[in-house]
Amino acid sequence: MNWIAIAAIYRFEMSRFFRTIMQSFVSPVISTSLYFVVFGAAIGSRIDQVEGVSYGAFIVPGLIMLSVITQSISNAAFGIYFPKFIGTIYEHLSAPISFFEIVLGYVGAAATKALFIGVVILITANFFVDLNIAHPLAMVAFLVMTCLSFALFGFIIGIWAKNFEQLQLVPLLIVTPLIFLGGSFYSVSMLPPVWQTVTHFNPVLYLISGFRWAFFDMADVPIGISLLAIALFTGLCLGVIWLIFRTGWRIRS
Amino acid sequence: MAAILSVKDLRKVYDGGFEALKGVSLDIEEGEILALLGPNGAGKTTLISAVCGLVTPSSGSVTVGGHDILRDYRAARSLIGLVPQEVVVEQFETVRNTVRLSRGLFGKPRNDALVEEILRKLSLWDKRDNQIKELSGGMKRRVLIAKALAHEPRVLFLDEPTAGVDVALRKDMWDIVAEMKADGVTIILTTHYIEEAEAIADRIGVITRGELLLVQEKAELMRQMGRKQLEVQLTAPIETLPASLADFGLEIGQGGETLIYSYDTHAERTGITKLLNAISDAGLTLRDVQTRQSSLEDIFVNLVEEDA
Numbered sequence: 001m002n003w004i005a006i007a008a009i010y011r012f013e014m015s016r017f018f019r020t021i022m023q024s025f026v027s028p029v030i031s032t033s034l035y036f037v038v039f040g041a042a043i044g045s046r047i048d049q050v051e052g053v054s055y056g057a058f059i060v061p062g063l064i065m066l067s068v069i070t071q072s073i074s075n076a077a078f079g080i081y082f083p084k085f086i087g088t089i090y091e092h093l094s095a096p097i098s099f100f101e102i103v104l105g106y107v108g109a110a111a112t113k114a115l116f117i118g119v120v121i122l123i124t125a126n127f128f129v130d131l132n133i134a135h136p137l138a139m140v141a142f143l144v145m146t147c148l149s150f151a152l153f154g155f156i157i158g159i160w161a162k163n164f165e166q167l168q169l170v171p172l173l174i175v176t177p178l179i180f181l182g183g184s185f186y187s188v189s190m191l192p193p194v195w196q197t198v199t200h201f202n203p204v205l206y207l208i209s210g211f212r213w214a215f216f217d218m219a220d221v222p223i224g225i226s227l228l229a230i231a232l233f234t235g236l237c238l239g240v241i242w243l244i245f246r247t248g249w250r251i252r253s
Numbered sequence: 254m255a256a257i258l259s260v261k262d263l264r265k266v267y268d269g270g271f272e273a274l275k276g277v278s279l280d281i282e283e284g285e286i287l288a289l290l291g292p293n294g295a296g297k298t299t300l301i302s303a304v305c306g307l308v309t310p311s312s313g314s315v316t317v318g319g320h321d322i323l324r325d326y327r328a329a330r331s332l333i334g335l336v337p338q339e340v341v342v343e344q345f346e347t348v349r350n351t352v353r354l355s356r357g358l359f360g361k362p363r364n365d366a367l368v369e370e371i372l373r374k375l376s377l378w379d380k381r382d383n384q385i386k387e388l389s390g391g392m393k394r395r396v397l398i399a400k401a402l403a404h405e406p407r408v409l410f411l412d413e414p415t416a417g418v419d420v421a422l423r424k425d426m427w428d429i430v431a432e433m434k435a436d437g438v439t440i441i442l443t444t445h446y447i448e449e450a451e452a453i454a455d456r457i458g459v460i461t462r463g464e465l466l467l468v469q470e471k472a473e474l475m476r477q478m479g480r481k482q483l484e485v486q487l488t489a490p491i492e493t494l495p496a497s498l499a500d501f502g503l504e505i506g507q508g509g510e511t512l513i514y515s516y517d518t519h520a521e522r523t524g525i526t527k528l529l530n531a532i533s534d535a536g537l538t539l540r541d542v543q544t545r546q547s548s549l550e551d552i553f554v555n556l557v558e559e560d561a
Binding site for chain 2: 002004005007008009011012015016019086087088090091092093094095096097248252253
């Protein structure tokens with residue numbers, strides 16, 4: 001393993017993040033606050049409680065997931081797409097590093113950035129609602145797993161994308177709707193039976209449900225299934241990345 | 254000397270079916286400067302890209318320092334530095350950071366003293382903390398060279414290092430190349446500019462349509478391929494050649510005032526004595542005589558045209 005190279009990619013990616021640290025820090029704080037104002041105050045005053053948890057607190061796991069998932073994807077996708085786009089990828093291809101090491105560097109950095117934002121949102125949320133985390137270790141594990149698996153997913157999108165539109169396509173048209181419809185801001189049990197069934201086909205539901213379980217010890221689906229879902233998703237992404245590596249698809253002609 | 258880079262029957266067929274390399278074989282000795290000359294689309298960049306790992310060869314083999322570039326890619330690639338043809342840089346990064354990244358990518362531990370030395374050598378030290386977007390085009394090219402040198406390669410590929418570069422900078426580049434050669438680095442460069450190959454290369458390879466037409470010592474190439482021309486200026490212009498001079502293959506130039514005779518310097522007889530006698534027998538009087546050696550450019554054009 002060329003650890004120095006992995007660290008070099010990681011540091012280089014993180015330096016981009018630190019160059020714009022104020023944006024990285026301020027935007028999640030503002031957007032979280034806005035969600036609390038709109039969802040927590042406006043809707044929360046009508047819903048009051050969901051299965052014994054105040055609505056304001058109830059949406060916190062979903063809010064964190066919303067940002068963490070989109071950030072993981074966009075950071076990783078942009079991270080690898082950018083060198084492809086401007087051509088600096090030549091250096092990675094001519095260096096004595098394996099594709100796996102390149103993935104580790106980029107995905108590690110993208111996951112770290114997303115994790116940072118997740119933590120910022122969690123802290124911000126604390127100013128609005130009282131949070132007692134039921135399973136803190138599981139919460140951290142879920143958060144880290146989500147960051148990593150979606151950064152892997154984002155990396156694949158970055159390799160696949162041929163232009164900036166495609167880079168935005170999957171996150172905007174597929175992932176964001178799935179997150180919103182995956183029970184970020186409501187419990188599935190609040191839906192009519194037909195839609196409950198439909199929602200169970202949404203993979204993001206299992207993530208948010210598991211994450212919420214770590215917070216409040218309550219879930220839409222059993223925690224075991226949530227773990228299985230995220231493991232499957234990670235496995236799928238790793239499989240696709242392995243294929244890309246074998247074939248050099250869209251990287252090496 | 255041992256070959257540090259050995260290319261054997263290298264072929265590359267791109268997905269569209271275009272055969273960019275048609276079985277190129279080439280040995281490059283340690284410490285030499287090889288210039289690859291060829292028109293656009295000849296396969297120069299594909300050859301370099303295949304050796305450096307940017308393009309997967311369809312068949313054939315390449316070893317660098319004895320290491321196969323596919324089976325033993327880590328050892329092979331750590332010996333190689335690549336300066337690409339296009340100026341591709343991270344515009345928002347600083348010069349020093351991007352050079353450090355390059356060193357790291359090759360698995361070499363951070364070495365600020367070395368990075369400083371490289372940046373000073375390339376006159377980039379004053380700009381070390383500038384964002385690359387603030388630099389001029391020529392400076393950016395230097396950054397690419399600095400990046401390629403950051404991991405102390407033994408073999409350096411320069412893909413058209415002076416394309417679109419002004420004269421002063423081109424001379425600078427040549428100096429840099431000479432310095433690197435003095436440090437023992439083997440250099441392979443591609444170029445359109447014959448004068449560049451003539452000025453700095455030890456050996457010259459001519460490549461066209463995916464085939465390596467020849468690789469030869471520059472001096473040897475010039476000697477073998479070099480034809481000389483004898484230009485005879487006459488005191489009075491002539492309109493037609495006298496019949497006695499018909500067999501010499503002369504050209505008439507400058508409105509009939511000069512006769513141009515081409516000859517091979519390596520032929521047993523150059524035919525000059527015979528020609529001069531024949532001119533004098535024909536009653537023509539000479540004002541001046543001069544000879545001209547054909548340049549590498551002429552040789553190159555001849556070769557590529559012969560192949561067409």
